[in-house]
Amino acid sequence: MNVLPNHMVRAHQDQPLHLCSPDPHLQEFSSWCPPGLGADQGNSLGAMGALIGHERPGKPPMELRRKINSRERKRMQDLNVAMDALREVMVPYASSPSSSSSSQGPHCNQQQLGPQPGRRLSKISTLVLARNYILLLGLSLQEMRRLLGEVSVGVGVNARPVPRLLLAGGWPLFTSPSQLLLSPESLLTSASSSSKCPLLPPGHLEGPMVPVQWGSAGAPGGTLCPCGVCRLPRFSHPSPGPRFPK
DNA sequence: TAGGCCATCTGGTCCT
């Protein structure tokens, strides 16, 4: 019985766990194989077995296939490293891991979004929270600029008052770190429940309020508070654009 | 036991 949390197990098994073939052509995998794990623990072993037994015409030779697999594995591991780096900079998550979201809206797809104590954020949660984080940072910047603009009005050139917000410390829009752990739905439904967006000062909105659909993975569409956050355009790519140059 | 999450393999496509 493994008493370690899943993510801890994973952390110890960053190297491939599953494919541990005794086949001499797969020494690459065997070198990663923890002791005690047999050859039949792996994924896609049927396919591998087919490859091992007889190379079918039209398929890449074993050596090439191994190379491709290795590259793909490396690519996914790099992706995981980047994902971990993203988790690390998710300040609220890092500082208050137990602050799970308690105000989840009806359209909220965050049964897994609220990080549970001791558990690593899932990939999808990391991405969604990172998006919220970016949105909030942008709003904070926007609000800070607005306030600085207000302060500077009517002030002489030589007089340089320090904005109260800076003296008070913190960002004006971060009422609490756990705010970032809410999904956009939560942020916005809590806003609509109080008839105003908590992220934005009164009178911030201009223009018609257009219901928008939140497009997070798996989340059914719903009408959301049309504040500045949710009015941000969704990033939908029906047809993939050109890739970044390598 | 079902569902969520994950790692890996694999074949296809696009790009250099």
Place this chain on the structure above:
DNA sequence: AGGACCAGATGGCCTA
């Protein structure tokens, strides 16, 4: 041709 990227399939582990 080879590498990068992507999505589907598969199976393991964990939790509710």
